[in-house]
Amino acid sequence: MTLCPSSHLLPLSNSPSPPPMAASLTTSSAASRLLLLPSASARAPLHRLSAPHSTNTSLAASSSYAFSPLKCRRYSPLPPRAFSNQRASSMSTVAAASDPAQLKSAREDIKEILNSKFCHPILVRLGWHDAGTYNKSIEEWPRRGGANGSLRFEIELKHAANAGLVNALSLLQPIKEKYSGVTYADLFQLASATAIEEAGGPKIPMKYGRVDVSSAEECPEEGRLPAAGPPSPADHLREVFYRMGLNDKEIVALSGAHTLGRSRPDRSGWGKPETKYTKNGPGAPGGQSWTAEWLKFDNSYFKDIKAQIDEDLLVLPTDAAIFEDPAFKVYAEKYAEDQDAFFKDYAEAHAKLSNLGAKFDPPEGIVLDGVQGEKFVAAKYSSGKKELSDAMKQKIRAEYQAVGGSPDKPLQSNYFLNIIIVIGVLAILTSLLGN
């Protein structure tokens, strides 16, 4: 297997130096000369629940969390190198919506990157972090945040919650350059949905045509994305996701995206530097995954959190909350038992997430495969039509035969009986009229 998400994008170094942020966007050839080595200094003792670290909150603020702390070191990014002015201005001219034919071709190119780099997880995270800034109480676009391509700007990439996502942007940049008729906002969401589908997940009823913001001034302020270790994880999840207009079911279903990928202490501050599941890749080694097969989209995230038997698998405080909070738990238990139910709810929630705050041109959006709006058919995800049991067949046969029929031929009408009934009714009516 070759390199994965970020492996070829970080500086070849033994020190835990930070990702070069947007500077790595300047050339894809430069990117291919770089290599990630896991940070030895960031190693942590093994704990099942890696606790109080947060992408958005301080260690002190989260240290009241009840789970045993994983003492991995929180990453302290150095000041990133800035975008060149030229890059910033060329990006700032993009505002029109996407072209359907180019979207389809771009999707094929994304599949190629997925197959060669195994970057499904980071592309999913990129799409989610562009959309997840949405605030439903703000009407005005793009101030309301959401899926508008603002995450391509350095100012937003520098938000602590987005650590490492510059690598995802670098992977997509050559595709963006090839297809001028595809907006960043669409490209991020196209890449995310394609990654889910290619990893074995459900078909997501996506639409496209998202308009891009055109300048860094239009980026949302920092702090709109969820933190991984807030003092009260369930309340925090509700506060953040309700602000986006998402509900409990959608919070739990979307959390299931952590069936893919890893957390890296040198990015978010969460997770172990490496585990038995990540030390050999695929792709860049290292990090701690939520599931053993972290490039396969299935319901193992819910099964593994429930089982909690493997110290090498990550459970963030916010992941634990979905089995602790009574209302979340109903869905978490259901998804652990029933992958079809998870896939159905995930596909709907992902599509909804991808549309948050987006401005579409045309307003109804562009559907690539005639899938958008199509009703979900659970049978698509189940193993096949169920046969009746022999006992049930016998019972049905006996019931048919008791009334003179058979399951193989329809019941015959009994003309004689019908005539008797008609005569009887007429006789009663005659006698009633006579009286």
Ligand code: HEM
């Ligand atoms: C519920 C609140 C959430 C929190 C607190 C959270 C937090 C995190 C953290 C801390 C990481 C590790 C990042 C790193 O170190 O590189 C991560 C990774 C990831 N997150 Fe979330 N996340 C949340 C929801 C979501 C949602 C809704 C999605 C998608 C729909 C998602 C998709 C991912 C993926 C795919 C990765 C792996 C990225 C990689 O391997 O590079 N997360 N998340």
